[in-house]
Amino acid sequence: MKFIKEHLMFMLPLMAMLIGIEFILIFNRVTTSYEKKLKNEYAILVVSKRQLTTPMLRAINEKIDSVEPMDRESIAKEVTAGMQDSAMVAIMKDLPYFFRVHLTSYLSLDELKEIKQQLSSVDGILNVEIFGENYHAKHTMFKLVKMILNVFIVMLFVVSLLLVIKQMEVWQLAHKERMAIMEIFGAPMMLRSGILFKIAFIDAIIATLLNVFIFIYIKNSWASRTDITFIKENQDLLLNFSDFLILFVTALVIVAVSVFTVAIRSSEVPEG
Amino acid sequence: MASVITAQNLTLAYEKGKNIIINDATFTIEQGEFVFITGPSGSGKSTLLKSFYGQIKPYKGTLNVGGFDMKKIKKAQLLQLRRNLGIVFQDYKLINEWTVEKNVVLPLIITGYSLDVQKVQAEKLLSHVKLADQAHKYPLELSGGEQQRVGVARALSKNPFMILADEPTGNLDEFSSGVVWDLLENACDQLNATVLVVTHKIPTIFNIPYRHFIIENGGVHEVH
Numbered sequence: 001m002k003f004i005k006e007h008l009m010f011m012l013p014l015m016a017m018l019i020g021i022e023f024i025l026i027f028n029r030v031t032t033s034y035e036k037k038l039k040n041e042y043a044i045l046v047v048s049k050r051q052l053t054t055p056m057l058r059a060i061n062e063k064i065d066s067v068e069p070m071d072r073e074s075i076a077k078e079v080t081a082g083m084q085d086s087a088m089v090a091i092m093k094d095l096p097y098f099f100r101v102h103l104t105s106y107l108s109l110d111e112l113k114e115i116k117q118q119l120s121s122v123d124g125i126l127n128v129e130i131f132g133e134n135y136h137a138k139h140t141m142f143k144l145v146k147m148i149l150n151v152f153i154v155m156l157f158v159v160s161l162l163l164v165i166k167q168m169e170v171w172q173l174a175h176k177e178r179m180a181i182m183e184i185f186g187a188p189m190m191l192r193s194g195i196l197f198k199i200a201f202i203d204a205i206i207a208t209l210l211n212v213f214i215f216i217y218i219k220n221s222w223a224s225r226t227d228i229t230f231i232k233e234n235q236d237l238l239l240n241f242s243d244f245l246i247l248f249v250t251a252l253v254i255v256a257v258s259v260f261t262v263a264i265r266s267s268e269v270p271e272g
Numbered sequence: 273m274a275s276v277i278t279a280q281n282l283t284l285a286y287e288k289g290k291n292i293i294i295n296d297a298t299f300t301i302e303q304g305e306f307v308f309i310t311g312p313s314g315s316g317k318s319t320l321l322k323s324f325y326g327q328i329k330p331y332k333g334t335l336n337v338g339g340f341d342m343k344k345i346k347k348a349q350l351l352q353l354r355r356n357l358g359i360v361f362q363d364y365k366l367i368n369e370w371t372v373e374k375n376v377v378l379p380l381i382i383t384g385y386s387l388d389v390q391k392v393q394a395e396k397l398l399s400h401v402k403l404a405d406q407a408h409k410y411p412l413e414l415s416g417g418e419q420q421r422v423g424v425a426r427a428l429s430k431n432p433f434m435i436l437a438d439e440p441t442g443n444l445d446e447f448s449s450g451v452v453w454d455l456l457e458n459a460c461d462q463l464n465a466t467v468l469v470v471t472h473k474i475p476t477i478f479n480i481p482y483r484h485f486i487i488e489n490g491g492v493h494e495v496h
């Protein structure tokens with residue numbers, strides 16, 4: 001009973017930390033995919049007196065991916081609907097060219113403003129519309145959620161680490177005598193703490209595995225049944241194979257940190 | 273001959289200024305010497321040994337052990353020195369979760385000897401202290417005298433350059449005491465180890481030359 005309790009006291013905070021890490025990993029992937037989606041759906045509108053080409057604009061700013069001309073005739077037709085054909089010809093003569101300018105990646109509002117400035121100063125360009133506010137409203141919300149999540153995870157980490165170290169101290173106390181004897185015979189700290197590493201290492205493996213199982217379950221079972229479309233669409237992002245390694249390495253680092261913290265603090269101070 | 277221990281006006285105290293245990297002691301011990309230390313209970317015999325393996329630092333004066341200034345010795349150097357000592361404790365200090373066999377080779381484990389070497393050495397030493405058939409028991413399954421002999425075997429397991437033994441025969445009958453004295457004599461005589469033994473009673477039959485220090489009222493005096 002005491003045995004199980006002690007190991008839970010160590011493993012639960014450890015698992016909490018690993019879940020925190022996994023959330024950060026997932027959220028980073030979701031952010032990337034979300035920004036890609038935003039980028040793909042987004043275009044700057046450019047109005048120009050003369051024809052523009054992709055190489056021309058790329059020379060101005062490398063973040064411009066491509067330039068897509070909009071159909072002038074349909075615009076003119078819409079404007080002259082019900083009028084004589086000559087009106088259409090006249091309008092076509094004076095109508096400027098319209099372009100959608102696509103970007104290579106998701107850009108910040110400042111970067112967009114910079115592009116707008118650069119394009120506006122190009123000879124022949126009459127107007128540039130970047131639809132900045134619209135583009136960023138959703139993304140700002142997203143960033144806020146991400147920041148709150150990070151703050152929360154950092155707090156979770158601090159509290160959990162303290163709990164893990166606390167349990168490590170309990171184990172160290174239980175093995176104090178053995179460690180003291182080894183020290184009198186000249187054993188370096190790593191060797192003296194070997195027993196602590198051994199206990200904690202096994203717990204780290206179990207915690208990692210449990211975590212991976214939880215996320216595999218969420219990914220394969222819960223995520224396909226949920227009503228939340230965003231999760232359904234991003235199901236693939238929930239657990240990568242590399243996460244397994246990242247979690248395991250993190251668990252080992254946490255174990256090492258807790259063992260060292262305890263071992264260094266308790267290092268024998270000669271009497272007298 | 274080279275000195276392994278040099279004490280100059282050595283003063284030892286557990287609390288600075290108060291309760292001085294050893295006061296202003298000056299002596300040298302050479303490599304390969306056998307030294308008996310006697311004195312009344314509470315006179316500071318164990319404390320003096322502790323200062324030799326760095327468990328207590330000189331309060332005043334200087335102490336040099338195996339080339340290290342024990343006042344200034346760094347942690348890593350202290351561990352290195354300890355790895356080359358063989359220490360027998362008055363209260364045995366065995367690791368209760370380990371078998372007798374594993375306890376005996378603790379110094380070899382710490383230095384990183386292979387399991388094969390450990391096995392051979394454990395067998396040899398346990399038969400020397402007449403405990404060959406107890407190898408797989410745990411310390412708490414042994415009598416006090418048996419545990420003490422495990423402690424002696426452990427101290428000898430790595431052929432240390434110096435053996436510090438605190439009452440190594442305190443709990444032994446005449447026969448077992450004889451076995452332990454023979455082993456310590458042999459370590460000194462054959463392996464040229466320096467041996468310092470704290471004891472209440474110097475054995476009547478002893479085959480090699482030895483020195484004798486008495487600790488009394490804080491002073492360390494040699495009997496000639």
Ligand SMILES: Nc1ncnc2c1ncn2[C@@H]1O[C@H](COP(=O)(O)OP(=O)(O)OP(=O)(O)O)[C@@H](O)[C@H]1O
Binds near residue numbers: 314
């Ligand atoms: N860790 C300690 N802290 C404070 N005082 C101590 C400590 N260990 C020993 N002493 C005191 O130091 C004095 C000498 O103790 P020490 O153990 O060296 O005596 P000893 O000569 O080995 O006695 P014995 O023959 O009974 O083993 C005693 O008065 C004891 O109370």
Ligand SMILES: [Mg+2]
Binds near residue numbers: 317318319438
């Ligand atoms: Mg003593």
